[in-house]
């Protein structure tokens with residue numbers, strides 16, 4: 001039977017419910033069926049890890065900051081590929097010099113005023129310059145033309161020099177010409193003068209001498225230098241996700257970072273690498289690259305070809321992603337290491353971890369212990385789909401990164 005409550009009675013009941021931590025239905029406000037504390041009173045190890053990851057990382061799905069980020073619009077694979085470009089061929093044509101002029105001064109009662117044709121200005125150089133705010137070569141266009149120098153004029157007017165054209169590139173860009181490295185741009189602000197502008201032509205004033213008081217000669221302008229160069233990013237990301245197609249690499253990148261690569265239940269969903277950034281609370285950032293799937297014979301250009309092995313070469317450490325629902329998942333690891341070593345001997349020996357993915361599937365549970373028994377490296381079981389145990393991966397990623405920064409990476413940190 002419904003009973004009508006007076007205003008003060010209703011307020012008292014609400015206050016009582018808030019103080020006892022109970023809801024209107026009589027249930028405790030924060031009841032939980034599973035205890036997060038062990039018998040000794042400390043949080044269980046899994047809970048400890050989750051707490052550590054929450055306090056360390058801001059891109060993890062459990063983190064409050066990440067939760068409030070509005071859902072991103074799903075972008076097609078074709079559009080996503082434009083975001084990260086790590087290789088470009090460019091044709092550079094420096095500015096040509098301006099024309100020198102042949103002219104004679106003339107004014108009333110001064111018929112033979114002498115030569116006054118000015119020189120042309122020099123053509124503009126093209127410089128490749130490092131800017132730490134630039135993260136990929138996406139904004140680099142195929143052809144650059146430097147500014148031409150201005151032509152000279154009469155009355156001894158000299159032409160203006162063409163201004164310098166800058167091509168801004170990220171830190172770690174390697175400049176190559178016909179496969180040979182010509183510059184390694186590893187520091188912020190570093191410049192490489194790629195092509196010289198042409199010298200301006202000389203006007204007839206330049207040729208005035210005691211022997212020749214009325215020179216008609218001008219020197220021609222020199223065209224700007226031309227070069228075809230290849231720009232390549234040396235380091236693509238700190239960590240690379242390496243695995244067979246459908247292993248769940250893109251799903252994993254989605255789970256640990258704010259990147260949104262396409263995920264689908266068919267092989268070769270990812271056609272180009274995607275880089276996601278795992279952000280930690282101390283403002284440190286670790287770049288993780290989702291690299292398209294590798295198949296057996298990739299080093300012979302099978303599947304999507306060599307180019308992805310080239311991307312792996314440019315990652316400082318590797319995360320091998322295995323599909324644990326497949327029988328004998330350790331064979332995937334052997335095949336992946338074989339392909340990497342065939343491409344570049346020793347590539348599979350980089351600092352690494354093995355990510356045992358799809359642990360939410362029942363057949364995966366049995367494979368985990370067998371995998372741990374056969375693999376010397378650390379095995380991190382996760383479920384990228386459900387976001388389970390990704391905290392352990394994020395913490396390990398940070399350990400690998402700290403090891404890299406303390407080592408040779410300190411000089412080229414970005």
Ligand SMILES: Nc1nc2c(ncn2[C@@H]2O[C@H](COP(=O)(O)OP(=O)(O)OP(=O)(O)O)[C@@H](O)[C@H]2O)c(=O)[nH]1
Nearest residue numbers: 246247248249250251264268269270293358384385
């Ligand atoms: N059950 C389960 N399914 C998963 C998990 N991770 C990924 N998947 C599924 O596996 C399929 C492939 O996932 P992707 O993330 O696209 O795999 P990928 O390795 O990026 O594949 P490619 O881009 O083709 O190389 C999708 O249907 C995912 O939903 C997981 O942890 N558990």
Ligand SMILES: [Mg+2]
Nearest residue numbers: 249250269270
């Ligand atoms: Mg993918």
